[in-house]
Amino acid sequence: MSWGTLVQRLFGGKGSKEEARNRLQMVLVLDRLGLSSEQMEALRKDILETISRHIPIDSERVKIDFVHQHTPAEVVINAPVRRVRPTMEAPKQSAG
């Protein structure tokens, strides 16, 4: 262990195995489904589009993860909602 790592550890830094675990979990879900990273990107785009049609979200910060806490694995989508300032305008009457 290098001194840098040692000092980090003394102050409660997590070991590298957490990284191994997370990376493996992600890659194995893709392996098992036979999904390529392009297909993942397409999925991300689709989800983003669908949600933003209804809710304003921060598209830069949308994250898709696979969680293995339970079997079968779960897809977890994190989409931070953008804060929208209320406007003073009277709501428009829908044409009817």
Added chain:
Amino acid sequence: MSGRAIVITSGKGGVGKTTATANLGVGLAKHGCKVVMVDGDIGLRNLDIIMGLENRIVYHLVDVVRGRCQVRQALVKDKRFPNLCLLPASQVDQKEAITPEQMRDLTAQLREEFDFVLIDCPAGIEQGFRNAVAGADEAIVITTPDVSPVRDADRVIGLLQNSLGDPQLIINRMSPEMVKRGDMLNQQDVLDILAVRLLGIVPEDEEVVIAGNRGAPVILNERSRSGQAYARIVRRILGEDVPIPEFNGNGSFLNRLGRFFLRR
């Protein structure tokens, strides 16, 4: 009477398939079982040298399949254990020299005579793997607690589940020290990821290298920690309920102290 045919496989090379096959073979023979170890790695045979039997080979697997000799002419008897035999691989042929059907026939023939047929599978998931798996009715998957062997093990487990059902897992070369400081996947991490039954854990041990040098599998060294681990695995294969010792620690004292203060 029909014996059990067990294939020892991993996907990734160099994680300890051959070493495990040799140790399980010797261990089962020590328990009085009649055992044949089949080297399935045609073109890259190694079980012979790990067993210290490299100078006693006359015929090999491909000779048997091609009808150039009888099975019993190709079997190399281990003089240390009268009920332990090796069926060596050919060193000059290719994996394609035999077919899964031929391997199935051969295994069927061997299990008539032996209690255990242990098949040492080559690395990879191509023809060599298909041959080795063809005649087996159980599988043991070996991995080390590193990212690439675990990933490959997952692939192999998927392939095996289609044909043989759930394999059992041996985690090899586990370092208790690295697990303790959080720098190595522990048994629970590996099991969470691979979701199969754990057959045993073999700790990292220099004695394995020494055993290889001498051609005397480490299970013969009863004081070595890896030898003891293999001995426990053998008893589990024979149906005994032997607990698996935990390799998990809560981290070093300073590590825990650091976490304690950070939580405040």
